[in-house]
Structure formats: C-alpha cells, structure tokens
Amino acid sequence: TQLLEQSPQFLSIQEGENLTVYCNSSSVFSSLQWYRQEPGEGPVLLVTVVTGGEVKKLKRLTFQFGDARKDSSLHITAAQPGDTGLYLCAGGRQGGKLIFGQGTELSVKP
Amino acid sequence: NAGVTQTPKFQVLKTGQSMTLQCAQDMNHEYMSWYRQDPGMGLRLIHYSVGAGITDQGEVPNGYNVSRSTTEDFPLRLLSAAPSQTSVYFCASSQTRPGGGPTQYFGPGTRLLVL
Numbered sequence: 001t002q003l004l005e006q007s008p009q010f011l012s013i014q015e016g017e018n019l020t021v022y023c024n025s026s027s028v029f030s031s032l033q034w035y036r037q038e039p040g041e042g043p044v045l046l047v048t049v050v051t052g053g054e055v056k057k058l059k060r061l062t063f064q065f066g067d068a069r070k071d072s073s074l075h076i077t078a079a080q081p082g083d084t085g086l087y088l089c090a091g092g093r094q095g096g097k098l099i100f101g102q103g104t105e106l107s108v109k110p
Numbered sequence: 111n112a113g114v115t116q117t118p119k120f121q122v123l124k125t126g127q128s129m130t131l132q133c134a135q136d137m138n139h140e141y142m143s144w145y146r147q148d149p150g151m152g153l154r155l156i157h158y159s160v161g162a163g164i165t166d167q168g169e170v171p172n173g174y175n176v177s178r179s180t181t182e183d184f185p186l187r188l189l190s191a192a193p194s195q196t197s198v199y200f201c202a203s204s205q206t207r208p209g210g211g212p213t214q215y216f217g218p219g220t221r222l223l224v225l
Contacts, residue, residue: 009150031211042114042200042216043153050211088152096141096207097168098214100152 003027004091006101013079014109021074021087021104029091032065032072033098037086079108112136116201116217123191123224131186131220133201139215141204142184143168144176146197147219153200159184160207191224198222 004025013019023032031050035043047056049065049072056063060083062075076083084107090098117132135142143158145168155168159178173195175187184203188195201217208214 004152006152030209033208033211033214040218042202042218044216045213048211048213090153090208092209092211094209096209097155097158098208100145100154102150102152 003099004089004101006087006089006104008104009102010105010107012107012109015080016078017108019076019079019106021089021106022071023073023089023091023101024071025091026070027091027093028069029093029099030069031092032069033090033092034063034072034074035088035090037088037103039085043086043088076106079106081108081110084108114201114203114215114217116199116220118220119218120221121223123188123222125192125224127191129188129191131188131199131201131222133184133186133217134182135184135201135203135215136182137203137205137215138181139203139205140181141207142178143202143208143214144174144184144186145200145202146170146195147200148197156186156199188222191222193224196222196224 034046037043052067052069054065060077087104089101114135144156145153157176159165199220204214
C-alpha cells in the first residue's frame with residue numbers, strides 16, 4: 001500500500017493546456033515537497049510547503065498544501081514542452097524521513 | 111562545487127556478486143541517504159545517515175549495507191546481488207533531515223542490472 005498516492009500516473013497534453021497533479025494520503029505530513037526529474041538525472045527540488053493551506057507559486061507552477069497537511073496539488077498553467085518530465089511529491093514523516101509518491105509522467109506535445 | 115557525485119553510472123552484475131556503489135558530497139551536509147527507484151514506485155529509502163559514524167535503516171534495507179566514516183562519503187554495498195535489486199540507485203544529501211524541509215540534493219544515479 002502506497003502511503004502517498006499520486007494521480008494521474010501518466011498525463012499527455014498539448015502545449016498551452018493547463019493541468020493539475022494530485023498527491024493524497026490519509027497521514028499527516030510535517031512538510032510536502034515537489035520534485036521534477038528528467039530522464040537520466042536525479043530529482044531536483046521545486047518547492048517545499050510546510051503550513052496547512054499554504055500556496056506557493058513558481059512562474060507558471062502553483063503548489064498547494066491541504067489544510068489538514070494530508071494532501072497537495074501542483075497546477076501548471078499553459079504547459080510548455082520544457083515542462084515534460086517526472087513529477088514526484090514527497091511527504092516529511094516522523095524522524096525527518098521523506099516518503100515519495102509513485103510519480104506523474106508528464107508529456108507536453110508542441 | 112560538484113554537489114553529489116555517484117559512481118559508477120552503469121553496472122551489470124551476475125547473481126551472487128557483490129559490489130559497492132560510491133557516493134560523495136562536497137557541501138558539508140550532515141544527512142545522506144540512499145534510495146532506489148523502480149517504475150511506478152517512486153523512490154524508496156534504503157539506508158540513511160545523520161552524520162559520520164551514524165547510520166540507520168530505511169524502508170527497504172535488506173541485502174544492502176552502508177557505512178559513514180567521513181562526512182563526505184556514503185558508500186552502499188550489495189552483499190550478494192539478486193535480480194530483484196535491478197534498479198536505479200540515487201544518493202542524496204541535505205544539511206539536516208529532509209522531512210523538516212531543507213533542500214535535498216540528489217546525485218545523477220547508478221543504473222544497476224543484475225542477471
């Protein structure tokens with residue numbers, strides 16, 4: 001059983017479309033991080049949210065942490081081919097460890 | 111400043127062979143960890159270290175050993191490779207425990223195939 005469920009697992013869209021990726025759990029997390037990973041490379045941290053209800057924006061990307069700190073979403077506005085990659089959410093657990101979701105493979109076609 | 115480096119980049123092993131995956135960081139980070147990444151399963155924590163001389167198990171430690179003799183290095187040893195250990199292995203480091211929010215930096219990964 002995956003502690004942190006990401007959806008969808010695969011997403012293929014056209015350039016200019018909007019999309020949302022969800023990260024859900026029944027557990028409370030101390031923090032929620034979003035990473036982006038390109039083929040053949042390690043994940044790179046995009047953002048960390050730590051307060052319930054927190055919203056952070058990074059250019060066309062909007063990240064939200066749920067009020068109860070059990071879920072999070074990543075919204076991309078006007079997706080571009082350069083947004084293509086694997087998006088991973090990770091929740092902070094007791095002891096400071098991170099639990100990762102399964103990942104969302106995003107493909108943005110020109 | 112190289113960040114987190116890993117060697118080798120690719121490795122093919124036969125069942126039963128042993129090997130060591132190397133990881134080094136030059137950011138003076140206290141916390142280092144090893145993850146494995148398998149399709150559809152995200153990253154799973156194998157072992158981690160909160161400082162030189164201190165290591166602990168993660169979610170999937172069986173078949174792997176680690177040691178942390180210096181702040182910079184955190185090698186992962188496969189004792190007797192099995193096909194189930196075919197995976198991509200990532201080493202990561204952060205100033206403190208990553209669950210508390212500090213940035214965790216990942217290496218480029220080691221792709222391991224066990225035949």
